[in-house]
Amino acid sequence: MDSDKITIHDIAKLLNIDSSTVSRALNNSPRVTEKTKNRIIAKANELGYQRNHLASNLRLNKTNTLGVIVPRISRHFFSSAIAGIEETAYKLGFNVIICQSLELLEREQSNINTLLANRVDGVLVSISMETENYDHFEGLKQRKIPFVFFDRHCNIPETSSVLIDDFKAGFDATEHLIIKGCQSIAHFSGPLHLEIYKNRFEGYKAALSKHNLDFNDALLFSSRLMEQDGIDNVNKMLALSFRVDGIFSANDVAAISAMQQLKREGITVPKDIAVVGFSNETISAIIEPSLTTINQPGFDIGRSATELLVSQIKNGTKHTTNEHIIIHANLIERNSSQKGKQPKD
């Protein structure tokens, strides 16, 4: 048989199955079982069909694949979000490929180009800490590839996002420390050009204001919130001329390294300094004292973002892309904020 003239009907006939099943299998649809898919792909290879299949995929511009870009796959919040994305995507008939930006703008731009080269049908993205230039997202728009921001987003027009209310979460975390008796609360922030950190910081200030506490900018420590940043922030904080009795950290990683540094300095958490984190990393429930934190429902955020993206893919170019969904985030009260009490197991 001349391999250039092989059609899906030839493969279907030889395997005694429907042409539509062959077509779905060659487009890698999850609706076909892997066993059948493998039989079809083996037969297609044998007949030399592969090139036509790829050309057809190219023509249709469909791969049934969603691309995901996150800063770091190792963070609990992002791996939970990816779990929600994958479960939802598979149910809706899409495969998922993942890229990390490692908090670098250039890597994020490169990720977008990789996903474009791989002809994904849509992209879910949580931006890096360096992302202040948004041209790469304009590139997606020009190519009519739908994309949805989750958690970390850019304020650019006609884009959709699934977020938590970072202002409210920052407010709740800070008010919790005030209610527990803190009067001088430091805030460990991420880069303030990012919406999420700006909003958490605004929430912190609003809670201080509501309770008639002055905002003191010596108590704002802005960093990338890595492990070392928590340590450095504590050292700077202890060098201040006045006493601090609470810390609201915009992530758990910096909160935990801060607690370890406080311990090394002979300061007791929560008695001397109460601490509240953000994200509910797995480790937060296990360390001693356990860390009070904001629970970001990663799985729900991932699911919701995927449903939104797939609906945009299915609506084609007619979609309205200006949709914003807010997912509820709650404070989980643990031992690190129980001021006046000793930590218990």
Place this chain on the structure above:
Amino acid sequence: MDSDKITIHDIAKLLNIDSSTVSRALNNSPRVTEKTKNRIIAKANELGYQRNHLASNLRLNKTNTLGVIVPRISRHFFSSAIAGIEETAYKLGFNVIICQSLELLEREQSNINTLLANRVDGVLVSISMETENYDHFEGLKQRKIPFVFFDRHCNIPETSSVLIDDFKAGFDATEHLIIKGCQSIAHFSGPLHLEIYKNRFEGYKAALSKHNLDFNDALLFSSRLMEQDGIDNVNKMLALSFRVDGIFSANDVAAISAMQQLKREGITVPKDIAVVGFSNETISAIIEPSLTTINQPGFDIGRSATELLVSQIKNGTKHTTNEHIIIHANLIERNSSQKGKQPKD
């Protein structure tokens, strides 16, 4: 200009840059800066070059992309390995896309098909706990897509792998417990059809034998080593008619949940039962008592596997694919195995 006739030379001329740079940019080579790449892609889009570019990519069958398949991105070992893969791949001029199997054979088969549909140049894979059928790897071979196993591998001919010496690591972990005074050591294993768990188990038995301790199959607990498995294993272990004084768990996740369950049952680690884990998850250094474990150098394994894969890609079909690299793994001694001592901070 007729978009069907646009060449890379037209784009190069209009932007006043080299054709080779345009070609590299359109093939998404990391050797071109993202800024230049974006200028080139914008111009190519404007001229309607995209289809030709993709067709050319298709013809050359090159995307400068490596695919990675791991069971779970959230495990420290796998995220470290991915960090090593990404750093090495970018240096060598490749982008990276990641898929998770979530320990499911069907998902792993689907991942392979997704990566094939996306025309990756090579694949790095650590197999799922369910993988007893290897046909999907034969599919990669038939298509002449090089692939390298890392950590969890299959014993199939003419494939390459980068591993640790799991037998030696299992031996070292068990001998360490014996030296610390344990006489009745349970082993929490993963599925024994997987080479890594079989080898860790063989190492455990060899250490018992060297020290004249009998192997008792009532002390072998085989599971998927999830959090709940550690709890279930402890409950089964405590129901035995004889006393256990040590546990060697083939991962840290089950070791840690086991320690928490022992605590709930009023049993002190390490005084009553000493525990050694495997993988050196981040949390292992932080919990109390801290967990003695085998440090699997994920970053080095990822780097080595990537170098091996890229050399195979560059050698084309002439490569010999039967190469095996062993990376050294060492025991990290912490408090959970200090039998007779109280845990310290």
